[in-house]
Amino acid sequence: MTNLFNYIDRPSPIHSLTGATKFVCLMLWSFAAMSTYDTRMLIAMTVASIILFAVGRIHFKDVSFMFGFMVIFLVLNSICIYLFSPRHGTQIYGTCTLLFGMSGKYALTAEQLFYHFNYVLKFTATIPIVLLFVTTTNPSEFAASLNKIGVKYSIAYAVALALRYIPDIQRQYHEISQAGQARGIEMSKKASLINRLKAASGILIPLILTSMDRIEIISNAMELRGFGKNRKRTWYMARPFRAADHIAMVSCALLVAIALCLSVVNGGRYYNPFV
Amino acid sequence: MKKFGVKHIVATGIGAALFFVLGRFVAIPSGVPDTNISIQYGLLAFIAAVFGPIAGLLAGLIGHFFIDFSYGWGVWWSWVISSAIFGCVVGIFGSKLKIDEGEFDKKNIITFNIGQVVAHLAAWAVIAPILDIVMYGEPVNKVFVQGIVSALVNIVTTAVVGTLLCIAYSSAIPKKGSLKEED
Numbered sequence: 471m472t473n474l475f476n477y478i479d480r481p482s483p484i485h486s487l488t489g490a491t492k493f494v495c496l497m498l499w500s501f502a503a504m505s506t507y508d509t510r511m512l513i514a515m516t517v518a519s520i521i522l523f524a525v526g527r528i529h530f531k532d533v534s535f536m537f538g539f540m541v542i543f544l545v546l547n548s549i550c551i552y553l554f555s556p557r558h559g560t561q562i563y564g565t566c567t568l569l570f571g572m573s574g575k576y577a578l579t580a581e582q583l584f585y586h587f588n589y590v591l592k593f594t595a596t597i598p599i600v601l602l603f604v605t606t607t608n609p610s611e612f613a614a615s616l617n618k619i620g621v622k623y624s625i626a627y628a629v630a631l632a633l634r635y636i637p638d639i640q641r642q643y644h645e646i647s648q649a650g651q652a653r654g655i656e657m658s659k660k661a662s663l664i665n666r667l668k669a670a671s672g673i674l675i676p677l678i679l680t681s682m683d684r685i686e687i688i689s690n691a692m693e694l695r696g697f698g699k700n701r702k703r704t705w706y707m708a709r710p711f712r713a714a715d716h717i718a719m720v721s722c723a724l725l726v727a728i729a730l731c732l733s734v735v736n737g738g739r740y741y742n743p744f745v
Numbered sequence: 746m747k748k749f750g751v752k753h754i755v756a757t758g759i760g761a762a763l764f765f766v767l768g769r770f771v772a773i774p775s776g777v778p779d780t781n782i783s784i785q786y787g788l789l790a791f792i793a794a795v796f797g798p799i800a801g802l803l804a805g806l807i808g809h810f811f812i813d814f815s816y817g818w819g820v821w822w823s824w825v826i827s828s829a830i831f832g833c834v835v836g837i838f839g840s841k842l843k844i845d846e847g848e849f850d851k852k853n854i855i856t857f858n859i860g861q862v863v864a865h866l867a868a869w870a871v872i873a874p875i876l877d878i879v880m881y882g883e884p885v886n887k888v889f890v891q892g893i894v895s896a897l898v899n900i901v902t903t904a905v906v907g908t909l910l911c912i913a914y915s916s917a918i919p920k921k922g923s924l925k926e927e928d
Contacts, residue, residue, distance in 0.1 A: 500822070504822075504880040504881065507882055550887055550891075551883060551884055551887055553887075554884050554886050554887035554890065555884030555885075555886060555887060558884045562882070589881070589882075589883075592881065604814055604815075624749070624754045625754075625757075625803060627754055627758070628754050628755075628757040628758040628761065628803060628807065629758070629761075629807055630758070631754070631755060631757075631758025631759065631762070632757075632758045632759070632761035632762045632765065632807050632808070632811065633762075633811075634758075635758065635759055635762040636762045636765055636766060636811075638762075639759075639762050639763055639766045640766045640770060643766055643767075643770070643771070664905070667784070667902060667905045667906060668905070668909075670771065670784050670906065674767075674784070674787070674788065674906065674909075674910060675909070675910065675913040677763070678763070678788070678791065678910055678913070678914060679913070679914065679917055681759050681763060682914065684759060685752065685755045685756050685759050686752075688755045688759070689750075689751045689752040689754075689755040689756075692751050692754075692755065693751050697751050697754075698750070698751050698754075739882065740882075
């Protein structure tokens with residue numbers, strides 16, 4: 471349970487950035503990668519993210535499991551796209567170059583291949599950054615730092631509360647589920663779909679009722695301590711911004727600017743080598 | 746609309762934690778390989794109906810973000826945002842209900858279910874596919890088929906799980922005026 475969020479505590483330049491910085495950078499980076507379909511930019515971002523990965527001292531074996539997930543997901547999604555829209559590339563790039571002399575609806579075109587290549591690149595440009603964020607950000611510090619980037623502290627506190635109570639609720643769910651199974655509630659494939667849903671609800675009801683009591687108790691305790699009285703609050707896990715934080719955020723903002731400029735230069739989101 | 750007080754903050758946090766646990770560790774096989782039924786939307790609908798649209802929106806946002814965060818396959822923003830919108834829309838419909846005062850009769854069940862159907866369709870069949878197209882440039886027919894299928898599955902799940910939760914919770918609360926002065 472300790473490793474629920476994959477946080478790896480290992481000193482590195484990336485670890486020493488505050489959680490807020492990393493969150494802002496993650497948002498800017500994913501926004502840049504999402505907004506552009508420029509192949510050159512995506513390749514550059516992929517290379518940069520792999521370098522950053524090394525800077526963060528995260529080894530491939532730390533994330534190989536998650537990486538595997540991602541590959542399966544990408545393959546399935548690519549197949550899905552191809553099945554639904556084998557001429558998507560042609561629609562985007564405007565030309566139709568049939569490959570290997572094939573014909574028919576599912577004939578492979580160079581444009582389609584190029585679109586899939588870009589689609590995969592889009593993920594290789596963002597996933598390492600997400601993995602880096604996940605492995606180098608302490609969740610509690612993340613909640614504390616949300617407040618710093620302008621999120622209202624009541625909302626940041628809700629995030630902190632969620633993190634605090636996830637292990638408790640998980641344990642409680644487990645206990646209730648085992649008690650239910652001991653009484654013969656079937657949740658495996660042997661039961662019909664509706665019965666399975668009913669069985670799940672059977673576990674949920676005690677879980678929710680105790681959670682509602684929990685909400686009552688926690689909010690009473692917080693109110694008694696005067697939560698929400700002042701407009702600001704301090705955080706135990708908060709850290710001050712340093713030069714590196716500012717540099718990281720500015721460079722990620724630049725990435726977004728480049729992505730937007732490129733879409734003006736290319737006359738659209740796609741970089742088109744076919745015309 | 747109800748005031749967003751300390752209780753709502755706590756409900757958002759606990760709701761997000763419940764959403765996370767149900768979404769991450771509770772897998773009910775649906776029969777289709779590698780596809781699990783997500784009962785967390787039943788829970789989210791319940792939280793939203795009791796605590797209002799803001800709590801629903803934030804619980805969906807935080808809970809879904811942490812699910813993606815803990816899997817580490819990349820935060821799939823289009824679907825995270827859709828979860829948040831689902832919570833918000835159910836919360837808007839639910840603001841007419843008085844589940845926390847122990848009232849949940851047939852009429853309320855219908856209101857609740859209309860709300861969740863509208864919310865699921867808005868979130869999965871409209872918002873999520875549009876965001877997928879805008880963000881990832883995916884083919885239109887693929888994302889809409891995906892979206893409509895998941896909307897339908899989620900509607901059925903929420904209709905069973907969410908309604909049962911609301912009935913159970915409302916019947917556990919003593920109704921207004923249930924106490925009578927002794928003669």
